Amino acid sequence: MTDIGLLIVAVSLFVGSHEVLSHPLRAPLVRAIGEKGFLLLYSIVALGSLAWAILIWRAIPPDRLWDTPGWAYAVAPALMLFAAILFVGSVTAPNPALMGMPSGGSPRGVQRITRHPMMWSFAIWAIVHIALSADSRTIVLASGILVLALFGARMQDIKKRAATPGYGEHIRATGFIPFGAQLRGRLPWSSAMPGMVAALGGLVLWALLLWGHPLVVGVPALRFG
Incomplete structure (x- = not known):
């Protein structure tokens, strides 16, 4: 996979996980782990996927x-x-x-x-x-x-x-x-x-x-x- 392809995967994970956690999975996750647990999980996934995307972005030469x-x-x-x-x-x-x-x-x-x-x-x-x-x-x-x-x-x-x-x-x-x-x-x-x-x-x-x-x-x- 090319570097740009890997960046697309990372950005897609960031966007997709945000939407899935914010909407269809929010209610069942809140019931299972509580509001604070959900916010912690959401923050870890969002910040982790965004950080991964930024690291890949920085490694790709600009054009x-x-x-x-x-x-x-x-x-x-x-x-x-x-x-x-x-x-x-x-x-x-x-x-x-x-x-x-x-x-x-x-x-x-x-x-x-x-x-x-x-x-x-x-x-x-x-x-x-x-x-x-x-x-x-x-x-x-x-x-x-x-x-x-x-x-x-x-x-x-x-x-x-x-x-x-x-x-x-x-x-x-x-x-x-x-x-x-x-x-x-x-x-x-x-x-x-x-x-x-x-x-x-x-x-x-x-x-x-x-x-x-x-x-x-x-x-x-x-x-x-």
């Missing part, structure tokens, strides 16, 4: 399948800032899309931009890195994260709606894609503000990512063609 246009390097930092704001907003306020969280009340903060802010922060990260890197190994790794983020978000909606009838109101009041609620007229454009905590926290996170990118990955995050 380049296309020439990225210069304008993409100017757009990418703005997209990553948006992703950082969504991520910070997702961890600083309860998300009604998650199991166990109440789904009543009006959406707030980044939930008015998308009801799955964390998932979209990962998806945007993946899209940006696929477009800029044009690198086979990065395309495989980032594509797995992209699929996991968007498919996982859809599965969250299905699972939460089945378990919580009132969640349908949250779906109708929000959008799946960023700014989807505004485009469909469900929310006014004036509502598409992330809030001060998400905006400032996202800016700090974005700055840290820019600073740390060359230290971790070996290439600067800001490039100009």
Whole structure:
């Protein structure tokens, strides 16, 4: 098996194990080993499979399948800032899309931009890195994260709606894609503000990512063609 083939296997294990453990196997495993036992098992499998994929990724020499246009390097930092704001907003306020969280009340903060802010922060990260890197190994790794983020978000909606009838109101009041609620007229454009905590926290996170990118990955995050 080629190195890229092995990376595909590792990424598929990471994505597949996440979906299987999060959905069909979650309830029976929780009954068998308890919530804490399930979280421990889930963390071991998720972190182990992701670490394996990253180790393989690092061992594969980079290549380049296309020439990225210069304008993409100017757009990418703005997209990553948006992703950082969504991520910070997702961890600083309860998300009604998650199991166990109440789904009543009006959406707030980044939930008015998308009801799955964390998932979209990962998806945007993946899209940006696929477009800029044009690198086979990065395309495989980032594509797995992209699929996991968007498919996982859809599965969250299905699972939460089945378990919580009132969640349908949250779906109708929000959008799946960023700014989807505004485009469909469900929310006014004036509502598409992330809030001060998400905006400032996202800016700090974005700055840290820019600073740390060359230290971790070996290439600067800001490039100009």
